[in-house]
Amino acid sequence: MKKGELKISSFVSVLSVVIALLSCQPGDVQKYSRVPEQDPDVLSFIFPLGQRGSTELFTGEAFHFGFSLDSIYNTVSGNVYFKAGARTNWHTHPGGQILIITDGVGYHQIEGEPKQRIKKGDVVQCPPNVLHWHGASADAGLQQIYIVPNIDRGIVDWQAAVTDQEYEN
């Protein structure tokens, strides 16, 4: 049995936007100067931030807080907080995956299909052995609970990083 205490974490987004505006080329200004879909500072936290995700498996800043990994329940579950722009590598789950979005805005993409916008209150199912990635939008973070069932078949098979071109498409 695991229990988590509420923690509040805030991060400064304004500074990074200012730096981006100052350092980027003229063609990039439109991307950074548009009004964000959601102020990243208002993202709520139900669970502790957890551990920073490995740079070999995530692009950008993602934080993982595990709930359970237990053969009795045959399930792995936990929370991942993605800062704006952060995302998983491409990966598959032998037993499938259910994502529950508790705050923010992001994307989920199955290989060969268009990128899908996901937001607070959405529940996304990704079938077994289907290549996919998920993460935050470019200008707002994402809070997601994940459920990986059927772990007697395996948990996750990690593959290549999602390139900036794939992310922006």
Add this chain to the structure above:
Amino acid sequence: MKKGELKISSFVSVLSVVIALLSCQPGDVQKYSRVPEQDPDVLSFIFPLGQRGSTELFTGEAFHFGFSLDSIYNTVSGNVYFKAGARTNWHTHPGGQILIITDGVGYHQIEGEPKQRIKKGDVVQCPPNVLHWHGASADAGLQQIYIVPNIDRGIVDWQAAVTDQEYEN
């Protein structure tokens, strides 16, 4: 694939406390006049309210919003919102259950063990075929996501209601 939109629902608690104070015996006043652990009106909603739970399976006002029931994932998941005082009947899950508390304060009790206080950010595991109940505290509601894995073994076996005496113990 299912998706839910955020809905805000508010409910009036002050009136019920006033009615309780006016109608109850002197010995009950202390119970109702103490400061609530959390103002029920501030409970947040990630998912739609859903369907009112059957009075045969729940005591008080509970609302169920299902995410998924899918043999591919071998899992049932969803959200239950319990108003203050509401709770499930005693029940078991052949494949166990994982509860994720996203807001509020409540209780979880396994038969023969003390009632356990649960709150925002807690994750509770209840093993297969163990008799238990869960619900809101007497003066604050509860928002919980549930995961019932291993549904090839069955989903839930409902039993008797939790009496007021059992709830208050």
